[in-house]
Amino acid sequence: MNLTIDGIPFDAPESWTILETARFLGLEIPTLCYHEGLSAWGGCRLCIVEIGTGDRTKLVTSCTYPVEEGLVVHTATKRVISARKMILELLISQCPTSKVLQDLAAKMGLNQVRFSPKWENCIYCGLCVRICEEQMMASAIGFANRGNELKIHTPFDKTSDECRRCGGCMYICPACTTRCEGTNPENVLCGRCENTLQPTCLEVYENNYHCWMGLKGECGTCVTENNK
Amino acid sequence: MLAKKEVQGICTTCRHASTCTRLKFATEPIWHCDEFEVKIPNLVENLLSKNNKLIAILEDVQNYYNYLPEETLKEISGRMKIPLKDVYGVATFYKSFSLKPRGKHLISVCLGTACHVRGAQAVASEFEKQLEIKAGDTTPDKEFSLETVNCLGACALGPIVVIDGEYFSSVKARMVKQLINEVSEGLGKIDIKKDQRIFPVEVSCPRCNHTLMKLEHLIDNYPCIHITVSFGRKHGWYRLSSLYGSFNFESEHEIPLDTKLNIFCPHCHTELIGGYACPECRTTMVTMIVRGGGTVQVCPRRGCKGHILDI
Numbered sequence: 001m002n003l004t005i006d007g008i009p010f011d012a013p014e015s016w017t018i019l020e021t022a023r024f025l026g027l028e029i030p031t032l033c034y035h036e037g038l039s040a041w042g043g044c045r046l047c048i049v050e051i052g053t054g055d056r057t058k059l060v061t062s063c064t065y066p067v068e069e070g071l072v073v074h075t076a077t078k079r080v081i082s083a084r085k086m087i088l089e090l091l092i093s094q095c096p097t098s099k100v101l102q103d104l105a106a107k108m109g110l111n112q113v114r115f116s117p118k119w120e121n122c123i124y125c126g127l128c129v130r131i132c133e134e135q136m137m138a139s140a141i142g143f144a145n146r147g148n149e150l151k152i153h154t155p156f157d158k159t160s161d162e163c164r165r166c167g168g169c170m171y172i173c174p175a176c177t178t179r180c181e182g183t184n185p186e187n188v189l190c191g192r193c194e195n196t197l198q199p200t201c202l203e204v205y206e207n208n209y210h211c212w213m214g215l216k217g218e219c220g221t222c223v224t225e226n227n228k
Numbered sequence: 229m230l231a232k233k234e235v236q237g238i239c240t241t242c243r244h245a246s247t248c249t250r251l252k253f254a255t256e257p258i259w260h261c262d263e264f265e266v267k268i269p270n271l272v273e274n275l276l277s278k279n280n281k282l283i284a285i286l287e288d289v290q291n292y293y294n295y296l297p298e299e300t301l302k303e304i305s306g307r308m309k310i311p312l313k314d315v316y317g318v319a320t321f322y323k324s325f326s327l328k329p330r331g332k333h334l335i336s337v338c339l340g341t342a343c344h345v346r347g348a349q350a351v352a353s354e355f356e357k358q359l360e361i362k363a364g365d366t367t368p369d370k371e372f373s374l375e376t377v378n379c380l381g382a383c384a385l386g387p388i389v390v391i392d393g394e395y396f397s398s399v400k401a402r403m404v405k406q407l408i409n410e411v412s413e414g415l416g417k418i419d420i421k422k423d424q425r426i427f428p429v430e431v432s433c434p435r436c437n438h439t440l441m442k443l444e445h446l447i448d449n450y451p452c453i454h455i456t457v458s459f460g461r462k463h464g465w466y467r468l469s470s471l472y473g474s475f476n477f478e479s480e481h482e483i484p485l486d487t488k489l490n491i492f493c494p495h496c497h498t499e500l501i502g503g504y505a506c507p508e509c510r511t512t513m514v515t516m517i518v519r520g521g522g523t524v525q526v527c528p529r530r531g532c533k534g535h536i537l538d539i
């Protein structure tokens with residue numbers, strides 16, 4: 001399968017997806033619901049890339065799109081970046097307390113969230129359901145209900161006989177690690193310190209980089225940065 | 229003997245009996261419950277031999293119990309080798325499935341856009357007020373279940389309310405009370421002339437063309453259809469409502485559910501048979517001639533609601 005990714009011609013094995021090829025070539029595509037050990041799901045849409053040339057391009061999720069002969073892929077065009085930011089904005093407004101999401105936001109330079117935050121504790125990425133079924137062979141948890149009542153829980157919401165208490169679901173959940181709350185826990189965005197080599201909070205908190213330590217400390221970089 | 233309070237909730241057969249109606253009314257502990265040990269596995273086995281698709285099975289179970297008992301879902305999951313979480317996921321995904329026991333009458337109020345702008349919300353709240361339950365719940369006497377749905381596909385006639393499969397159009401809040409009364413008295417008493425789905429037919433024997441109507445005997449306020457039936461070693465008269473869409477009947481003998489009846493003309497004694505296969509249960513249906521042209525076919529299995537009108 002000869003294809004071109006970001007201008008690099010490459011002969012990828014037939015079974016690969018665009019994401020695998022890009023990772024092999026060292027091109028970075030942010031992902032959330034993708035995991036090497038689990039089946040691709042295509043739920044978070046964060047890994048979108050643009051395929052095609054000229055006017056006839058379209059956005060596809062790279063984690064589920066298999067490579068094709070003659071495919072032309074761009075992993076970072078203006079359209080891709082703005083769409084990704086919008087998707088991340090939606091995800092963050094669903095669950096602003098997730099460290100994984102906040103880190104992604106910092107990395108992608110997202111500095112606004114225009115949707116009202118929901119403060120849910122799940123983004124329905126399906127990772128826990130898949131790890132439980134595919135790696136733990138337990139199939140103890142799954143999606144229940146539909147639409148805005150969608151929930152992840154055990155059948156009948158009761159202690160499950162199948163669950164082996166392995167904790168795999170918690171290990172993999174991107175919403176389970178909570179973010180550093182900073183001085184302003186109500187703020188939807190945090191983690192601004194992630195992408196700067198010289199965290200501004202060092203001046204404020206005298207050499208204490210609380211966020212990295214994983215303590216529920218107060219950082220406040222975001223506040224200082226916003227006030228500038 | 230234990231006091232009633234103490235024994236409530238003790239069942240040694242199944243551990244997850246929160247939805248079990250039997251346990252709820254039990255006056256002594258249940259040590260061995262054949263419902264869950266014998267009946268459910270048998271039922272599921274039976275349904276599985278006819279059908280091997282999950283949704284179809286769930287529908288059958290729901291038809292049988294009026295809801296989906298927890299134990300049946302476990303049985304289905306075990307036999308079909310589908311993880312319970314997926315069976316549960318499907319059962320909670322579709323609104324037509326219910327995991328809680330539902331009442332005898334199901335009232336669905338449409339809150340789709342078209343009905344909504346015509347005041348369906350007021351109708352729904354009126355139902356909630358009259359029945360003293362919230363949408364999605366069942367009255368304590370298990371008579372009514374109330375639910376709201378999002379579109380019934382009859383927007384031009386809104387606000388639509390469906391009660392036990394009958395559609396009521398342009399419902400106003402002030403009509404709610406009357407509707408509830410009518411339903412609790414039985415839908416057969418509802419004004420037949422207004423309802424397009426229920427109408428009387430007049431039938432005769434396809435062989436001797438003698439009329440099968442019995443004018444002096446009324447069912448649903450209309451002359452009934454009089455035929456003779458036999459099943460097992462019993463033989464006797466059988467009268468059924470001539471209203472197409474009504475399933476009321478009277479019979480000389482008590483007929484157990486699911487019995488297949490052999491039906492005869494009381495005048496020429498020919499067996500009335502040879503129609504299509506019943507759309508519901510595939511039994512061969514019984515044919516009668518409709519006055520004014522055409523035939524009507526009914527399923528001869530007691531309890532089956534299969535019937536076709538061919539004009």
Ligand code: SF4
Pocket residue numbers: 128131132133136138139140141162163164165166167168169170
């Ligand atoms: S802890 Fe239970 S639910 Fe979670 S992955 Fe393990 S078996 Fe599945």
Ligand code: SF4
Pocket residue numbers: 121122123124125126127128129152169172173174175176
């Ligand atoms: S609980 Fe966590 S892993 Fe599971 S779907 Fe929600 S966010 Fe994803």
Ligand code: FES
Pocket residue numbers: 030031032033034041042043044045046047048061062063064
């Ligand atoms: S990583 Fe591809 S859609 Fe989530």
